Amino acid sequence: MTAAAGATLALARRETRRFFRERTRVLGALLQPLLFWAFFAAGLQPSFRLAGGGDYGAYLLPGITILVLLFTAIFSTISVIEDRREGFLQGVLVAPLPRSAVVAGKILGGTVLATAQAAFILVLAPIAGVRPGPLAIAAAIAFCFVLGFGLTSLSLAIAWPMRSTQGFHAIMTVFLMPLWLLSGAFFPADGVPPWLGFLMRLDPLTYGVTALRRLIGAPATGSMASALAITLLFVAASFAFAIAVTHRRDGAHAG
């Protein structure tokens, strides 16, 4: 193992340790999506069924899994703002490491946390009447790892230049949440107004939701091959974005 890889793993390990030491974070990241799932599934079930959509709890499950990925990505990268304010980040940036090793550590830690929580939701799938086999579950978890890596990268790229968590919250509400709302996680694209359908097709998360639906056998439209390809492209672009943002040097906070 090279020194840089060792540093990346140590930084990722720090992320997971911190997570379990902040109990409210564990609660928030898991409980909120579960509550969303319970309330929306119960509340929208009648109208959804009336419209011939089938079981809404089953429809919503893949989207909730991806919401867990997104929330965990956000919460684990928001800490980079605190790290900078408190001084921890400076200590890391003066170590003789390539910047990419530092960034990869942060992203990897967030991805592991996101995947573990998504897996927790996925094993609850039978409650919603979706019964994927063990192999399908394993494939879905692997997919969550890949997509989680992309979402954590994207979130880190946004958080890195920020000086306050308030600013990050603003971006989260106007950019990251709509990314999820328009992904087909929440409502299907059939019959929506054309402008909305257009936005949904532009949303890279749409393809993540489709792929996950196919993997666990939840109600789905759209092709698996294109969903996988576009997701991989999104993940690669997000990681490249994170690397580019964190390598930018400027007078105020160069490294």
Added chain:
Amino acid sequence: MTDGRDQPALLTEGLGFDYGRERALDGVDLAVRPGELFAILGPNGGGKTTLFRILATLLRPRRGRASMFGHDVARDPAAARRLLGVLFQAPAIDRLLTVRENLDLQGALYGLRGRGLAAGRDALLLRFGLEAKATARAGTLSGGLQRRLEIAKALLHRPRLLLLDEPSTGLDPRARAALWSALDDLARASGTTVVFTTHLLEEADRAHRVAILDRGRIVAIGEPEGLKAEIGRQVLAIAPEPRAQDEEELRREIERLAGVAARLVEGRILVEAEDSAALVPLLSRALGGRIAAMTVARPTLFDVFLRRTGRGFEPDEGTALGRDRGDAA
């Protein structure tokens, strides 16, 4: 590592930096010898933090060069970083991790692992009196212990140059004394070069040599005693009677009576003479009613600063350089 043995531990040549169009550092030349305990003294806003951030490889200089044992900080930051231990003003420890986890993480960042890391870590825990707290979360330690953990962290990879920004910020007097004895030991026992910024005169007095930084320029550099010796043996400070009177006129009168220069600084009149004490009876006879108090003291670095800049040691928030503060990330 054998390279750079005969090089200065730290060398800057014509170092400059601007925030926008405001000059924060201008033409800074420093040469710190290996094993020296070296202070960079200056008022807040004088450019210390900017200089610190350039030396710590966090900021690229706009003009000039800085190198550590011959390694340029801007062109080869990785080499400079391996030789460098940095102690920031803001705590760089992770409060949620234990003391030992903090050190292990630091070790991993510097490519240390296994038995070598464990041995170095345990020796530092012992040396800084942290072994009983090894499994405690860093956030639960007192301010003094947290600072000791920071120093232990900065020393883990055995840097040849330790760089500290206002090291005694937030420390109580006992912790401050412990910190300074640790730094003295370090410079003496292991030959580590120690460079620190400070705005505290008594801290700068502990250094082997001090550079005084004001408005982005070095205004004096030398051994504290040598710098002070340039001033008369003693300084006489005269506080005018507070009743409304022309302080400038009083100053001129004192100058005439004493036969040496007197300056008016922040409401006091200062005289530097070979035998300042002998002036006291003379002035009190001639000007008794107009003088509230007279104090004779050995010159301090404050007097050196005053002599070189013509101003007191006050942060100049109003000037272009007033924005150079520790929190400017």
